[in-house]
Each structure stands twice: as C-alpha cells, then as structure tokens.
Amino acid sequence: MTGDFGVRCADVHPTGCDRTLRAQRPDDVVELAREHGALAHGFTPAWYSKQRLATIAAAIGLPVTELAADDAHRAAGGHQRRTRQTIEP
Numbered sequence: 078m079t080g081d082f083g084v085r086c087a088d089v090h091p092t093g094c095d096r097t098l099r100a101q102r103p104d105d106v107v108e109l110a111r112e113h114g115a116l117a118h119g120f121t122p123a124w125y126s127k128q129r130l131a132t133i134a135a136a137i138g139l140p141v142t143e144l145a146a147d148d149a150h151r152a153a154g155g156h157q158r159r160t161r162q163t164i165e166p
C-alpha cells in the first residue's frame with residue numbers, strides 16, 4: 078500500500094482524456110479532478126453536482142495501480158474489489 082489515490086480523467090468526465098490525477102488523499106484527488114476538468118476541459122463548477130462528486134469519490138476508492146486492471150468489472154457497474162481467479166488449463 079502506497080497510500081496514493083487517483084482516478085483517470087476519463088473515468089469521471091465524458092472526455093476520453095487519458096490523464097491520471099493522483100494525490101495522497103481522496104479529497105485531494107477530487108479537488109484535482111475538478112481543477113483539471115475546469116482548466117483542461119472547461120467544465121464549470123455547476124457541472125460538478127453532488128451526485129457527480131459522489132461518483133468521483135467512488136471512483137477514487139481504489140489505489141491507482143488497481144484502476145487499469147479493474148476496468149472490466151468497473152464497466153459492469155461495481156467499484157468493489159473482487160478476488161480474481163485464474164483458471165489454469
């Protein structure tokens with residue numbers, strides 16, 4: 078555990094942007110995401126509604142290193158960690 082949190086821009090904005098925003102604390106990641114969204118993509122403060130911020134916070138729940146590997150099950154709707162099983166032939 079590094080204690081670092083992060084989220085990819087595209088996971089919390091409809092941008093397709095590949096930038097990953099990282100910080101030591103989840104709250105800071107939310108702030109970074111808002112700042113980056115405003116500066117890089119022109120999202121207004123109003124765009125970050127309570128519901129969107131909650132979605133962003135949920136997306137940050139995983140350490141950065143987990144984000145890439147967990148695309149499949151997160152796309153299916155969950156953000157909880159699951160034990161992966163490797164089936165050997």
Ligand SMILES: [Zn+2]
Pocket residue numbers: 086087092094095096113114117118
């Ligand atoms: Zn971006």
